[in-house]
Amino acid sequence: MTSAPATGRGRERRGRKRRGQTRRGRTLAIVLVVVLLVLAVVVVVAEFVLRGVVDRTIADQVEQSLPDGTTGTVDAHVDGVVIPQLVGGTFDRVHISSDRLTVAGIPLAADVTARDLPVDGQGAVHDVDGTVRLAAGAVKDLAAYSPLFERLRLIDGGVELRGTTSVLGFDIGYAADGSVAVQSDGRGVTITPETVRITNSSLGLDLDDIPGVSDVPVPVCTAQFLPEQLRVRSLRVTESAATVRVTADELPLSEDGLRTTGRC
Numbered sequence: 001m002t003s004a005p006a007t008g009r010g011r012e013r014r015g016r017k018r019r020g021q022t023r024r025g026r027t028l029a030i031v032l033v034v035v036l037l038v039l040a041v042v043v044v045v046a047e048f049v050l051r052g053v054v055d056r057t058i059a060d061q062v063e064q065s066l067p068d069g070t071t072g073t074v075d076a077h078v079d080g081v082v083i084p085q086l087v088g089g090t091f092d093r094v095h096i097s098s099d100r101l102t103v104a105g106i107p108l109a110a111d112v113t114a115r116d117l118p119v120d121g122q123g124a125v126h127d128v129d130g131t132v133r134l135a136a137g138a139v140k141d142l143a144a145y146s147p148l149f150e151r152l153r154l155i156d157g158g159v160e161l162r163g164t165t166s167v168l169g170f171d172i173g174y175a176a177d178g179s180v181a182v183q184s185d186g187r188g189v190t191i192t193p194e195t196v197r198i199t200n201s202s203l204g205l206d207l208d209d210i211p212g213v214s215d216v217p218v219p220v221c222t223a224q225f226l227p228e229q230l231r232v233r234s235l236r237v238t239e240s241a242a243t244v245r246v247t248a249d250e251l252p253l254s255e256d257g258l259r260t261t262g263r264c
Contacts, residue, residue, distance in 0.1 A: 051082045054091075061121060062096055065258040067227060072101035078117075091117040094125070103225045109133045114251065121253055128230070128248040136240050149218070154239050161193055165213055173199040174210055178218070186231025187223040187264045192216070223262030227251060230262070 058076040066072070078085065079093040097111045112130030136154045149163040161176045176193035183190055196214050222232050222244070229248040236243045251257065 050086065051078065054078055054082055054086070058091075058094060058096070058117070061253075062258075065253075065255050066101075067103075067225075067259050067261050069104045070101065070225075072098050074098045074101075086119055089119050091119065096130075106134065106225075107138050108135075112246075118253070124250045124252045124257070126250055128246075128251045130246055132244045132246060134242045134244075136242075139242055154237055154242060156237070156239050158237055159191060161191065161218075162199070163213075165210060167210060171200075172210060174213060175199050176210075176213060180235055180237055182232050182235050183219070186233060187262055188219055188221045189232065189235060191218040191220060193218070219264070221264035223264050226262055227258050228260045228262045229257070 055076045055078060058078070059074045062074045062076065063072070075097050077095045078091045079095065082091075085091050092115065094114050094117045095112075096114065097109075099109045101108050101110055110130060110132050112128060114125040114129075115127040117125045139154055139159075140152050149161040151162040153160045153162075155177060158177060158179045161178055162174070164171055164173050166172065174196055176196040178191045178193040181190050181192070192215060193213055194215065196210050198210075223230075226232075226246065227248075229251050230246045231248065232244055233247050234245040
């Protein structure tokens, strides 16, 4: 007769024990969820803070290493999640751009993507690919780099050159539409005057071509404006802007590597 109450009390104790274990399990699960949420928030905040620091640091380093005669501000952005790349020691893909660069007095905009940027800033980046855009109002200043013409203006698909030359003792003013091609070594472009017009018609001359001007290739060295490893690969010209694509298989990150410009 006494075993039944004992059994009931045992079941009650076991029930309380199970309920206690269930509550502890729920408490532990809640604690784990809270800890994970806190860690996630910390990681998100750290990523946000680190991204701002990393992007600004890269931009500052690029600005400080611009070639002599180049001024302006730069924006940088590391693609992907920053923290694992910091741990790995390399940023996989970095986008660098500027709408406010001036090279040798010529304003331009640049947009460049580079891969494998070392976190410590030592070594080199790889697969550099970018574009440089010169507005029509800025390109006229390039005429100062060739003695064969005095002024340059963009037209769709090419340029218009203006200058003066001497023919049969007469000073001839001319305007010539010219084609523009990238040199095979990527260090410059070549302008070839084609259709030539006389601009001082009061001389009464009717010339189909001007010796020393018509069909005479005019090389323009672009390497002198760029870090030595960069090469010009393509060029697109409209009447509003000239867009140049530049690439490099490898670009040293040292100050000398970035500041040293090329030669033709």
